[in-house]
Amino acid sequence: MSESDSRTSRTSKILAGIAARSPFDPAAHLRLTVEGAQVGWLPRRHAAILAGMGGMVGPQGQGAVALLPGCADTPARNVALAGLARQLADMGHVRGWRDELFAVTPALDALPYGVIERAAARFLGLLTFASHMNGIVEGATPALWISRRSPAKAVDPGMWDNLVAGGVPAGSDPLETLVRECDEESGIPPALAARAEAHGVIDVLREIPEGVQWERVYAYDLLLPADFVPHNRDGEVAEHRHTGPAALLDIMAARAMTVDATLVTLDALRRRGWADVQP
Template sequence: MSDTVLTAIAAGLAERSPFDPAAHLRLTIEGRHIGWLPRAHAALIAHASGPASGPVLGPEQHGAVALLPGCSDFAQRAAALATLARTLAEAGHVRGWRDELFAVTPALDAPPYAVIERAAARFLGLLTFASHMNGVIAGERALWISRRSPTKATDPGMWDNLVAGGMPHGSHPLETLIRECDEESGIPPALAARAEAHGVIEVLREIPEGVQWEHVFVYDLALPADFVPYNRDGEVAEHRRIAPAALLAIMADRAMTVDATLVTLDALRRRGWTGDAD
């Protein structure tokens, strides 16, 4: 039974994670790879109004294209990208405006080249960062998970890790996690700070908005048996206390987001709980 469930989960992940490099351009700034721009989106913005110093995109060279090749500093690029994001939103190509800035960067520890409105990041296929946390109930073979609000811009109504959040410009993985713990599940900062880091999972897949290229920082937090999470920011519809077998069934039914499925499987495998589907 467990092999059947795990096979179904793997098949679901594969089907929900297509990526054809030939359909994308490597997006660069100063020769550094910062994104996977869909060719269809490149065609949409090729003639968009760029900064006074030049076009939004340079010419294609060996499957790569430079973003804002005429810009030379952070402020100039950020201003140009703010204009581009607003233009795309007004044309209906970008939805779910957040008024939140993401870094435009080749790596978390690299100085960012610019910032951009979060809603536009996946249209351009930019590398983004997120923190996800498995809420493990201390002394039990059980976890807490959350269901995303039906009004969320992405993956509405789907199951998620207990806490999950994108990393805005100027933040770092644990800081992001502590903030999201408080907002999404009512976990106080002192408890959230005890979360254990378990590496990074890379997600690269085509999605309706463009491309999700994300480095997901994985955390586990042992929660007291009597702790009950509660949402404070309206982004979570419900929380559920769940045993591994039922959780594996949710993942097999593709009712959990792709990134949360990967993070949850990581936790279950580390604990030897994937056999609970038997």
């Protein structure tokens, strides 16, 4: 088998793996709304839990359900959302408490209806946002830096990830989040991180054990000096690896990389002509 055929075979296996790890049945979910705007995809099994808690959701109708229908403004909603998240955690439905707030919103540039503890976002199937960055090594030989998630992470522990990846908290934006995560996860100075090139958005919608990952992933590339070696500063990365496209394809084909990082990585390899991946 030629190298080109080998790359094609591996990328086909990777794409099949993404599909297998990304099921989503709309009929098993309700559109979660606030003031008529969709902010999430709530699993029906979670809707039943919320209905039993009283006042958390309205009656179901036309495939949708309203979140906190009795709250008329953002301050009241924030108080109720804080209580909801804590109740869900106490009941064992939410794990990996972060002490970080995510926006309850229909879009990144919309005024949020409220904020909630990040750990509860996927239970509700909320629309969330993340920044992911491919660390491209400068030089004649194609190479990237990737990172392995800490085994202590609540989500996807021990899996390979982009060099830098992080959720966008309420009040932040994708580039601001990226620059901060670059420093914390890989020791990349802010001046260098700010040079990251934006390469569009990848939408992820899939069922996961916690609920639903409905995430808008902002993809970036950053050219790193050939002598740069990343180092973690926040304990969330177990190791970094300098790897070529072929070895990276093998990692992704083995489903050892997270779904969102796989999509961001494949996009970079395709754009740079390092893998036979259809757009």
